[in-house]
Amino acid sequence: MKAWRIYGAGDVRLDEMKSEPVGEGCVKLKITHSSVSLTDRLIYGGVMQTAKSPLTLGRTCVAMVTEAGEGVQSLGRGDLVVVPPYSGCGVCSACKSGRFGDCIQMLTYGVDEDGLLRDFAVVPQIDAVKLPDRVNAEDAVFTEHIAIAIAAMQRLNLEKGEHVVIAGANVIGIILAQIAIYYQMVPVIIDERAERLELAERLGVYYTVNNVQEDVKQRVFSITGGRMADAVVHLASAAQPLAKSLEYAKKGGRAVVVGWNGVAVDLNVPLNTMLFRQLTIEGVNNGARSVKSAINMLAQKSVAVAPMISKQIGFDAVGAALAESAALPDKYMKIVVKL
Ligand SMILES: [Zn+2]
Known part of the structure; x- marks a missing residue:
């Protein structure tokens, strides 16, 4: 498994990692699309701090489920999913009653915990949302943006x-x-x-x-x-x-x-x-409760997001893209990473 990890301002490395076991209630994902986001750029530039170091960057991804752990019912091998950046803490009263969108200390992928600029990931099934066939994988990278706009x-x-x-x-x-x-x-x-x-x-x-x-x-x-x-x-x-x-x-x-x-x-x-x-x-500050509505809007083509993709890059080019967008913040509106 490979991951883009940040060690400090301007120091990002493509690290080879051990493959993770698929625990109970979790799914293993083969990531197909991710993006270089504003928070990745701000962390790279030293403007934003991370909860730990090194940290894998990347707020979101679109992926294929390759393995489902014990107890996983809603997702199966071959499903196409999006992982928005929000992850419930699992211990507050909202999380315990299944309302992860109301979590009092919601974690964000790529900021508070290891993110999704990697080739494979294991995530709790509740963090991965199945995509309908009508939604383009590239467009689904914008799920979070649509969800927060709806909110x-x-x-x-x-x-x-x-x-x-x-x-x-x-x-x-x-x-x-x-x-x-x-x-x-x-x-x-x-x-x-x-x-x-x-x-x-x-x-x-x-x-x-x-x-x-x-x-x-x-x-x-x-x-x-x-x-x-x-x-x-x-x-x-x-x-x-x-x-x-x-x-x-x-x-x-x-x-x-x-x-x-x-x-x-x-x-x-x-x-x-x-x-x-x-x-x-x-x-x-988040659209956790509007993720399903956001996916519906994409499925119905009610919002156009593709024109905002200013650049598509391969996985190996993430480091160079971070350096370029930190130096020229306005050059690219959205960089989509295709694996
Ligand atoms: Zn919580």
Whole structure:
């Protein structure tokens, strides 16, 4: 078995590992697709810390089940599965009652525990979700992004025709905009990178605003007919501060901060902003409860994710891809690894 392991900032190695036994309730997977994610890049760059060292990178994978351990009923040899990054701790009261999505100390593959940038893995059966035949393996690498976007949209509880400003045209932001359109809301997507806004437009987003070239507040004022946005989604990794994104919400509006732990740039907001404008702000850092809905959206082709794959690489090229994306963070939107 081979795994891409990180030993410290800039030090990633392809290690030969012993093959793991398939324990009770676990499945052995032959990984077919993985990806180089934002957290992999931040860990590689020394910006984000890991729970242990060395640590196998990789938040997610698509894989074929090659062996099922004792007690495994829902999965069998030959099944195609996706492993989202979330893994229940197994000891809290939510986990004990089978509600892993509510785990109080959810672990993340590739950050808190060994990840999935490897050729074979043994995981608990509850961490692997079977994919319907209609879902492309490459697309399923985006399951987590769709799930977290669905979770954010559910928090906002928007109605048809309402305006939602999305600050940050990253993968989650562009998927959020597509989900908003699917539910007949009006997304307005904001970013400083013209090529990201063009991609959003190609995927059906009508209102895009470049926050370097335009006065965003004025644009949102005019798009919403002077009402300002019913809701704001701020991507935690967005370059602009959260306080700026909140300026686009109407009085009494709602906001959700979305992103993975450890990737936030600037989330400082004076509480008097919330008070004066009567804003409701919530945080969403995972989509564990929306994984099945995300797979359904992929099966029904309700979101397009393939256009966001900027590069496909082989397993041996992961080290070079990490070094390149750490040096040029905006060059690739999503790097898919095909084994
Ligand atoms: Zn738990």
